[in-house]
Amino acid sequence: SHVIIRGNATISSENNTFRLGFFAPNDESGWYLGICYASIPVPVYVWVGNREKPIANLTSAAAEITEDGKLAVVDQDSRTIFWETSNAEEGADLELLEQGDLILSSSDGAIVWRSFDFPTDTWLPGMNLTAGKMLTSWKSTVDPSPGRYSLRLDPPDYGEIALFYSEEDSTSPNSSNYWTTGNWNGNAFAGVPQMTIPYIYRFEFVDPFTPMATFGYTEVPLERGLKPPFTRFVINHMGQLKQFTWSQQSEVWNMFWSQPEYVCRVYNLCGDLGVCNGNKLSSPCQCLNGFRPNNSVSWEKQDFSEGCLREGDKICGGGDTFEEVGAVSFDKTTVVSFSGSRRECESSCLKNCSCIGLFHNPNTNVCKNLYGALLNLRNLTSDTTIQDKLYVRVQTSSRKKTKKTKLLIGMICGGIFVIVIVGATNLYLLLRRRRNRRKNGGEEDIVFQVTNLRVFSYKELHSATKGFSVKLGHGGFGAVFQGVLSDSCSVAVKRLERPGGGEKEFRAEVCTIGNIQHVNLVRLRGFCSENSHRLLVYDYMANGSLSSYLRQGCENVLSWDVRFQIALGTARGIASLHE
Structure with a gap:
């Protein structure tokens, strides 16, 4: 050898x-x-x-x-x-x-x-x-x-690319398809314009x-x-x-796009009885009350696939009760439906050692006993149209422990509240004076209209841009500075400089660009609307501004093909904004 x-x-x-x-x-x-x-x-x-x-x-x-x-x-x-x-x-x-x-x-x-x-x-x-x-x-x-x-070409048509989940290995015939690009139309995939x-x-x-x-x-x-x-x-x-894509200038990897965009749409991400919270990107999974990670070592390494298991003895060990979870969606569970009150539902479930929980609708008295695994649990409590509520079977001791913990937390929080309220009262007059100087309807209104953007503090952006020291350019409404966030992502920060912070232009740009994702538009990551500060945070484009290329010297003239592609991309971006 x-x-x-x-x-x-x-x-x-x-x-x-x-x-x-x-x-x-x-x-x-x-x-x-x-x-x-x-x-x-x-x-x-x-x-x-x-x-x-x-x-x-x-x-x-x-x-x-x-x-x-x-x-x-x-x-x-x-x-x-x-x-x-x-x-x-x-x-x-x-x-x-x-x-x-x-x-x-x-x-x-x-x-x-x-x-x-x-x-x-x-x-x-x-x-x-x-x-x-x-x-x-x-x-x-x-x-x-x-x-x-x-990730593979989706059989048997092989006209799109798909993501699959498998219980065993990636070649298993029992794989579940949970995302596709959409069919190829000759130039692109229908679902991925990027x-x-x-x-x-x-x-x-x-x-x-x-x-x-x-x-x-x-x-x-x-x-x-x-x-x-x-x-x-x-x-x-x-x-x-x-x-x-690697940025040589800032030495960071910039994420161009991700699918599925909402991580909780990934099949079986949190395993059996694990609940997904898409707002916690680094660790989106958690166990229901009365349950714990099946493999705590894997859980710490962000491998949640083994899910959660009951605390204490196994089902049918005696003394079981039910913990209310609320409105959720789930997959891969055997459901047995019948009419009855919630008490009748619980009694029926407790008689069967394989029953892991139940759904009950108080308006229709429809009961659904659940058997098997509860996969892809997603919280739907915010959807008031859903009347079915999930109740999972837990050991009584686990529920008592949870209640004691909540009581202790409540007592601690109550004590802290009494201390804080005294200080808050002393600050009230100062806060009222500052509030009168602020513009009405700040970032709260914007967050209400654009829920997918991050809200930055002025201190955070001041640090990211090193005191706004690296200027990339200047537009009609303010200067643009280069910055690096705490997660090492490079960004471009636009600081509006008109009197009053350019409030009208600021709101228009956040509410319009913030709700649009298009391959020919720079992505808006977030904003700052703190006191009189109005700042917009965009993805950093390592190649610089378009004007620097169009107005450069004769020795670096862009070819007509490149200029045509630039014009075409600009038109597509403008068309998307009009739509």
């Missing part, structure tokens, strides 16, 4: 764009052979070889070309093979290409095996999706082993609606020999497909 890499050694592509080597996601995991971007400060891995079987010790980890011509991950001390390629040819050579494709080729240059044919969770330019090829998520943020979510940009990356669908279908995207060469920014599609451990 021929050793390619051992221990912490690496190999790089010709221009040092990608690097192959061993990595450990955290201190508790083993070591994996992976490909990452070489020129980016924090490594992002786009492919993993031995993702199902890590090596314990880095010192003995090696990547070798075996005697029969396979690429293998080997523990050199025990000579145990942890992973190897499916194809082989004696005398094969290994090369990492500039596109991030790791290829094994024969002496005559024929490709024997390539990593692009066996992707993990990342889809790079030049990589094609086919009927037999898919992306599979990591199990968690620190576990590269195959998760339960996959995938139509032709001047940076070109998407191509060959033989759609056939088993031979192939879908991929490639880079479009830019003017003056410039390369497009790094981009990658990733199906993350929580089942969302996201496109990221």
Whole structure:
């Protein structure tokens, strides 16, 4: 055998764009052979070889070309093979290409095996999706082993791309489809207009609606020999497909789009008896009262798939009662319906050890006893038209514990309230004076009209822009500054400078742009409406303003094709605003 890499050694592509080597996601995991971007400060891995079987010790980890011509991950001390390629040819050579494709080729240059044919969770330019090829998520943020979510061409028509969830593995025939791009219309997918940009990356669908279908995207060469920014599609451990683009100037990954946009639409994200809260993006899942995570270690790593289980003894251990959850939606549960009061419903459920809870409508007296798993629980309490309420079966001791906890919290909060109310009274006159100086109807009215925007404090934006020190340009209503938020996302902050903060223009822009998402419009992330400060926060466009390109010197004139694409994109954006 021929050793390619051992221990912490690496190999790089010709221009040092990608690097192959061993990595450990955290201190508790083993070591994996992976490909990452070489020129980016924090490594992002786009492919993993031995993702199902890590090596314990880095010192003995090696990547070798075996005697029969396979690429293998080997523990050199025990000579145990942890992973190897499916194809082989004696005398094969290994090369990492500039596109991030790791290829094994024969002496005559024929490709024997390539990593692009066996992707993990990342889809790079030049990589094609086919009927037999898919992306599979990591199990968690620190576990590269195959998760339960996959991206693939949707059979049997193969005319769209879909996300799937599987209880077992990604190839299971029992997979559940929970999102699709919509059918290909010859130029784009019906449900994803963001995938139509032709001047940076070109998407191509060959033989759609056939088993031979192939879908991929490639880079479009830019003017003056410039390369497009790094981009990658990733199906993350929580089942969302996201496109990221690297900003060389600010050295951050900007998320261009994500689907499903609402994370709670991902199938079985929180597991059995787990409730999804889309407002908590980093940790959207929680257990119902009387329940706890089935696997607390996995839960901390953001792998919620094992769901929740009852606290205390099993069902039918005696002393069970019911905890009101409220109006919810759910999937995959056997329902037995009959007429009766809530008391009759509870009595019927308690007689059956398999009954996990019930739905009851007080207006119609319709009762539904529930059996099996409660998946995809989503809170619908805000929808007053729904009369059915969910009651889950819990142990009485768990409910008493919850009530005691609530009582203790209530007593503490009551004590704090008494202390705070004294101070609040002293501040009342000062607050009233300030309120008289403010404009009526501030950010509350805007938040009411635009619920998908983040509200920033002035202090937060002052810090993000380093005191508004990096000026990007100046428009009719104010200056625009570059900033970086606490989550490392680059933004452009527009500060309105007209008397009164340009209140009319500010409200119009927030309420209009805030409710629109279009590929040719810069996305509005949020706003600040604090005292007299009026600021708008947009995605940062690393290539600068359009005017700087249209008005630059003769040595850097844009081609007519590029100018046409700019005009077309501008027209599309304006048309979307008029609609």
